[in-house]
Amino acid sequence: FRAECVAAGFGKQGVEKCVVVGFSYGGYVALKMAEMYVELVDGVVVSVSVVGLIxxxxxxxxxxxxxxxxxxxxxxxxxxxxxxxxxxxxxxxxxxxxxxxxxxxxxxxxxxxxxxxxxxxxxxxxxxxxx
Known part of the structure; x- marks a missing residue:
C-alpha cells in the first residue's frame, strides 16, 4: 500500500524516473516499489533494514x-x-x-x-x- 501511495505521489509530481531510498522499514517499501514499478524506479538504496529480497x-x-x-x-x-x-x-x-x-x-x-x-x-x- 505504501509503495503504491509513493508511486502515485511521484506520478502527480510528473516524476518519470527515480532512485528510491529507504531506511529501516522504508527499505522494504523501496524494494516493493522497485518490484511493482520497474519503469519508474531506476535504482534502490536500502540502509539499516532487515528485508526479504524480492x-x-x-x-x-x-x-x-x-x-x-x-x-x-x-x-x-x-x-x-x-x-x-x-x-x-x-x-x-x-x-x-x-x-x-x-x-x-x-x-x-x-x-x-x-x-x-x-x-x-x-x-x-x-x-x-x-x-
Missing part, C-alpha cells in the same frame, strides 16, 4: 551474471566466479590482486561443507530463491 530481483541478478541458481553464484570455486560474485553483490567496483582471490578460495575450500550448509539454510529459508 524473488525476481534476485533471479534477475543471478541470471544476468550467467548462472542458473543462487547456489552456483554463492559458492565460487574459481577466481573468475569469485570476481563475478563480487560484481553482483558490491555496488562499488574495487580491484583486488588475483592472489587475494586465490587465498580467499583456498580458505573457503577448507570450510566448504560449512559454507554449503549455511548457503543451503539461507536459501531454504527463502525457498523461492533456491532454484
Amino acid at each position: 524473488e525476481n530481483m534476485v533471479l534477475r541478478a543471478v541470471e544476468g551474471a550467467g548462472y542458473d541458481s543462487c547456489l552456483e553464484i554463492l559458492l565460487p570455486t574459481t577466481v573468475t566466479e569469485l570476481k563475478t560474485l563480487f560484481s553482483v553483490v558490491a555496488h562499488t567496483k574495487f580491484w583486488l590482486p588475483n592472489r587475494l582471490h586465490r587465498d580467499f578460495l583456498q580458505v573457503s575450500a577448507l570450510q566448504s561443507s560449512l559454507m554449503l550448509y549455511l548457503v543451503n539454510e539461507a536459501l531454504n529459508n527463502n525457498n523461492h530463491m533456491a532454484t
